Amino acid sequence: MAPIPNPQLFLAAHPVGYPVPDRDFKYDTSESIDLETVPLNGGFLTKTLYLSVDPYMRNRMKEGGWALGSLFEGFGIGEVLRSETDKFKKGDILYGTLQFKAYQVWPADTTFRILPKTQDIPYSVYIGVAGMPGQTAYYGLKGIADPKAGESIFVSTAAGPVGQLVCQLAKAWGLRVLGSVGSDDKVEFLLNELKIDAAFNYKTASTAEELKKFGGIDIYWDNVGGPTLDAALDAMNTFGRIVVCGHISVYNQTPEERYGVKNTYAMIYKEVKMQGLYVMTYADKYADEFYATVPKMIAEGKIKYLEDVTEGLEHAPDALLKVLKGENHGKEVVKVA
């Protein structure tokens, strides 16, 4: 078989403000690969099926993060085309960290999770509600929020990949759930599809007013930071917990532009706990529990999800920009092959 192009995506510049696709990314098709003859050196060759684009990538793109000229990388799904190791065999579908590249040769000691082929859910879901975003939701609730039936939770970016699962797990565990989102469509989705208790569009409604209507909150799942965090601090009940999962409102801001949170003093008399969440910290403790629970709930229709699929690696920059601007509908996934 003749060599074929092996397209890849590089970081071309450290963005200031929102990334600009033509300036900050370089989509390169100059490398080619012969899938039948490329040496594996005891390792294995994968074809990239899906790649995940996520808000945290904006942070990696900045000065001090990824070096200029680095390949983008993130969670993805790959199919094994050839293998010289017993760990993985041709046809295995793998989940783990992939570079933004169509084909890739890996050393034998690379770690991936082999996905089951028996469950009736698409592979792309394993980088969404059953992947890192889903784990983030599950681990953050279990490891930080410690939710109890009858409590109330407020979720920002509630229709996003993490938010969707936070909402549904919280409902399944007996909590009252309020979600905030950036469009009326998403409000409808939360109320009609995910069946949470209340939802609002923060662009047209007042977060403080909506929180007042809903009543005090025991848990705030923070994906956004900024004024929403301030309003939530004001609305927390005594012994409330805040899972600080993301601050998407500030990622594209300079320190000068950044909103300052004024209500931290309320943490004192309400004894609020606020804690930063990094998903991998909890993997040893909860991963097996997660994989035993969540894919099954998805297959049985007990957890719904919304996916926004962008086709083609060359459009990954637009997909990321969509996520950063909140214009995606559900988990943003790049379909590569």
Add this chain to the structure above:
Amino acid sequence: MAPIPNPQLFLAAHPVGYPVPDRDFKYDTSESIDLETVPLNGGFLTKTLYLSVDPYMRNRMKEGGWALGSLFEGFGIGEVLRSETDKFKKGDILYGTLQFKAYQVWPADTTFRILPKTQDIPYSVYIGVAGMPGQTAYYGLKGIADPKAGESIFVSTAAGPVGQLVCQLAKAWGLRVLGSVGSDDKVEFLLNELKIDAAFNYKTASTAEELKKFGGIDIYWDNVGGPTLDAALDAMNTFGRIVVCGHISVYNQTPEERYGVKNTYAMIYKEVKMQGLYVMTYADKYADEFYATVPKMIAEGKIKYLEDVTEGLEHAPDALLKVLKGENHGKEVVKVA
């Protein structure tokens, strides 16, 4: 014996900004009491020896806190003059919540702790480093910060009643300690008397620079909020803990004046925990341990303290103002009798 005056201190107005002694307080000497004949109805009569003035009182004074015309109250030390209950006998020295009043009759079911007479420490210390402020330090370290030998801690208002004990317990438990205070005298006190590792005057030095010099911090004991909290968030190590004990920088500010904290996003990637502390929450768990440990350490000279004694109930408003402005040197105590 003839009736004698029973002076008391009332809240006259809800202050805006710093309290103004002549406007917001009313010192009243019109009530009198006959100590030998006042009916006890099965209870007991105390003479107030010491009263504590503390930053939290500013919050109680505002609209929505104490009602206008209420007596001030807080932690204090009283001596039993007469008693009709077996729980307390003449001469007992009591610690608990007292009103700002020279003499007081209590129902039999009132709860006080009887102080030991065997330890060689003055009673006033039981409303300071061995009282609520000391318990705050002890409980917050044990219950929230979970300090480990070799870690580093930054303490704001480090020469204050809580800060003093946080510094000394942290040193005793093997931590590196950095303190910030508002005068060069207090810097000297921290370095020469409490023997902590480093200290600075935040009015003349840059908190961010001092934190950089000291190295990353594992624990931040927050007594002040505002820009100091922001600088600390920036300097926290991964898995750092922030004990939110006070926000004295904002108590006298309107919401508009209040400083906005910009670095909450740093909690995410550093997985920082930040938690509000209210001392009484931890009393059941740690009070006996505290009373068995701290007064002994004080008597043995292992814990030092600094007291700032104001004489006379009529000067309690000035004493409180001193605390709110950071002009006290150590625990502010009002000596009533």
